[in-house]
Amino acid sequence: MRILVANVNTTESMTAAIAESARSVASKGTEIIGVTPRFGAESCEGNFESYLAAIAVMDAITSYSEPFDAVIQAGYGEHGREGLQELLAVPVVDITEAAASTAMYLGHKYSVVTTLDRTVPLIEDRLKLAGLDARCASVRASGMSVLELESDPERAVAAIVAQSREAVENDRAEVICLGCGGMAELEESVATATGVPIVDGVRAAVTIAEGLVRMRLTTSKIRTYATPRPKKITGWPLNS
Known part of the structure; x- marks a missing residue:
């Protein structure tokens, strides 16, 4: 089984960290391929960068020349998952939805702790669109930018831990979702501090x-995610 894990930004070191985190839980025989878009922002922290990333990820995935069995869009609250599902038959999994749906098996209410406050509405919208918002206690911002997660990890961990504690103590969250692909490897520190x-x-x-791959399930092509109708598209960057 081969799974493509697409970073939504162009920072190669973050792609490597995300792919390594994915490999840590992958089953024997599963190959994880980290994919970095060829254009886009160095970090995604707003609507403009998110829409840009949506096109960049579609370009990167459709440009991949080898067969693959599934795609993971590794951006929290980002746009574009639906477009990928139209372009592909294989399963496409968004990490925002994956984290929230998993959290609901573990506790009654969950909270998301993310990066900057400006990203909170994007995450709230993605959870609402996916029907996962009813059991979300809160979406909290740590105040750390995506790139600071790498450049100042000690301060980043402290900020994420502080907001996680607030979510548990004040928002009554029973599970914490780490709201950024770049927060991989922080589970132990936050779990120790919060006890959830x-x-x-x-x-x-x-x-x-x-x-999904083991069950041989694919994306439905009947209505919403039907393959795009063939037509002339002017100036589209995909595969150009």
Whole structure:
């Protein structure tokens, strides 16, 4: 089984970290391929960058020349999953939805702890669109940018732990979802500080993708995610 894990930004080191996190839970025989878009922003923290990433990820995935069995979109609250599902028959798993759906097996209410406050509405919208918002206690911002997760990890962990504690103590969350692909590997630190289960979206997405492939399930092509109708598209960057 081969799973493509698509970073939504162009930072190669983050792609490597995300792919390594995915491999840590992948089953024997599952090959994880990290994919970095050839264009886009170095980090995604707003609507413009998210819409840009949606096109960049579609370009990167459709440009991949080898066969693959599933795709993971490793951006929290990002746009584009639906477009990928139109282009592909294989399962497409978004880490925002994977984390939230997994969290609901572990507790009554979950909270998401993410990066900057400006990303909170994007995550809230993605959870609402997916029908996963009813059991979301809160979406909290740590105040750390995506790139600071790499450049200042000690301060990032402290900020994420602080907001996770607030979510558990004040919002009554019973599970914490780490709201950024770049937060991989932080589960232990946050779990120790809060005493609740911590869900990383990348790892949750791997287990879901593997399960879908094993069950031989594919994306429905009847209505919503039917293959795009053939037509002339001017200036489209895909595969150009």
